[in-house]
Amino acid sequence: MVAKMPPRLNQELATADQQPWYQLRLPPLLEKIYQQDTAAHRMRRYRLFGAIGIVVFMLYGLVDRFYLPDVYQRVWIWRWLWLPGFAALTIACSFWRPFQPYYEYSVVLASTAFVLGLTWFFSISHMPTAQHYYGGVMLCLVFMMFGLRIPFRLACLSCVVSLAYLGWVLCSLHFLDEAARSLIFILLVSCVLLGLLGLFQLQKEERRSYLLALELQRDHRQLQQGFKYLQQISTVDGLTGLFNRRYFDQQLHAFWERRLQQQEDIALLFVDVDYFKFYNDSQGHQMGDETLIKVAQVISRHASARQGCAARYGGEEFVLLLRGCNLSQTMALAEQIRSEVEALALPHPSSGCSTVVTISIGIALAHASINQQPDWLVSTADAAVYQAKRQGRNQVVAMHSCQPLAG
Numbered sequence: 001m002v003a004k005m006p007p008r009l010n011q012e013l014a015t016a017d018q019q020p021w022y023q024l025r026l027p028p029l030l031e032k033i034y035q036q037d038t039a040a041h042r043m044r045r046y047r048l049f050g051a052i053g054i055v056v057f058m059l060y061g062l063v064d065r066f067y068l069p070d071v072y073q074r075v076w077i078w079r080w081l082w083l084p085g086f087a088a089l090t091i092a093c094s095f096w097r098p099f100q101p102y103y104e105y106s107v108v109l110a111s112t113a114f115v116l117g118l119t120w121f122f123s124i125s126h127m128p129t130a131q132h133y134y135g136g137v138m139l140c141l142v143f144m145m146f147g148l149r150i151p152f153r154l155a156c157l158s159c160v161v162s163l164a165y166l167g168w169v170l171c172s173l174h175f176l177d178e179a180a181r182s183l184i185f186i187l188l189v190s191c192v193l194l195g196l197l198g199l200f201q202l203q204k205e206e207r208r209s210y211l212l213a214l215e216l217q218r219d220h221r222q223l224q225q226g227f228k229y230l231q232q233i234s235t236v237d238g239l240t241g242l243f244n245r246r247y248f249d250q251q252l253h254a255f256w257e258r259r260l261q262q263q264e265d266i267a268l269l270f271v272d273v274d275y276f277k278f279y280n281d282s283q284g285h286q287m288g289d290e291t292l293i294k295v296a297q298v299i300s301r302h303a304s305a306r307q308g309c310a311a312r313y314g315g316e317e318f319v320l321l322l323r324g325c326n327l328s329q330t331m332a333l334a335e336q337i338r339s340e341v342e343a344l345a346l347p348h349p350s351s352g353c354s355t356v357v358t359i360s361i362g363i364a365l366a367h368a369s370i371n372q373q374p375d376w377l378v379s380t381a382d383a384a385v386y387q388a389k390r391q392g393r394n395q396v397v398a399m400h401s402c403q404p405l406a407g
């Protein structure tokens with residue numbers, strides 16, 4: 001099966017259903033892929049059925065002396081050596097890579113040789129018992145079509161050649177009257193026609209199943225992509241690319257649970273852009289968006305480095321959830337984020353605390369032993385950022401139960 005479906009293949013897949021009933025081959029690219037994908041399977045079938053066919057053919061040699069008493073000494077070498085040898089050689093060659101592209105032709109050649117060989121056996125006999133060999137010919141033809149399942153076009157060619165030779169042989173058999181000859185010939189023609197019809201149906205069905213499998217694979221891939229997209233838009237903020245509030249809430253609970261199990265501290269940084277309303281008013285909303293993206297990039301970088309979870313909490317507010325950090329490490333990180341945003345030097349002429357865009361950060365730290373709900377972390381970090389704003393903005397404040405912590 002194809003790993004990724006090229007657009008042309010997709011188009012051909014859509015039109016393949018509308019092919020006329022008598023057309024066996026699929027559209028070009030589909031047919032090529034079908035042949036490639038089924039080559040190994042067909043090769044295995046030819047080998048297995050070929051080996052079984054050889055054994056059965058040789059087995060019938062045991063009755064040659066009863067039905068072809070006048071010529072069985074002439075035919076045994078063909079029955080036991082040349083024809084089986086040729087077929088066995090064909091099977092052996094299938095393991096030789098350079099020969100593999102032509103392997104199908106050699107299978108057809110070998111199976112046709114069996115039909116022609118059998119016909120020749122009873123053509124050289126003068127015994128009326130030889131007429132029973134037409135049954136063997138029919139068996140060979142059926143085996144070729146339903147056992148080996150050779151390609152339909154090659155099967156047609158092989159049948160035409162076989163029927164022509166059979167017709168010629170039947171006409172020259174002295175021990176058969178016209179009625180018997182006609183009956184045998186009609187039986188063989190019917191066997192060929194019904195066999196070819198069945199073979200056509202079989203190969204059509206094989207292609208149809210393959211198409212269905214391809215369609216299923218395509219639909220499955222589309223569903224997976226759709227699911228991935230839905231998953232993404234339900235967890236990621238469209239503007240900044242950070243996680244959204246919903247995802248953050250889930251992660252907060254997950255971090256909280258793990259904190260209890262692994263007895264590790266967790267910290268929450270609440271980041272708020274200073275005087276952002278004024279920034280929007282003076283620089284415009286579009287610039288406001290770009291600034292939010294740049295601030296988010298700074299936070300995201302630090303989140304990735306510490307395997308934290310960074311999210312956009314709302315408007316111009318961001319959160320960064322960290323685990324395994326103590327207070328001084330968290331304060332240092334928050335200070336680094338604050339100074340990196342300041343260093344972006346994004347002009348903010350209407351800011352009340354600086355000439356560039358700045359942020360205020362509130363920190364809440366939950367010790368592994370704390371007996372609170374996860375929301376406590378958010379409300380405490382929120383209170384800390386409020387404190388930072390009151391103290392003049394563009395700074396970091398850490399809090400615990402509404403009391404600023406010593407850094």
Ligand SMILES: Nc1nc2c(ncn2[C@@H]2O[C@H](COP(=O)(O)OP(=O)(O)OP(=O)(O)O)[C@@H](O)[C@H]2O)c(=O)[nH]1
Nearest residue numbers: 272273274275276277278280285286288289315316
């Ligand atoms: N450009 C842009 N602006 C947004 C977006 N989301 C929210 N805002 C704006 O962010 C501003 C937030 O204003 P406030 O809540 O008053 O906060 P502030 O002006 O930063 O004041 P302080 O937080 O006290 O410094 C509002 O003007 C919102 O319109 C957004 O996605 N893009």
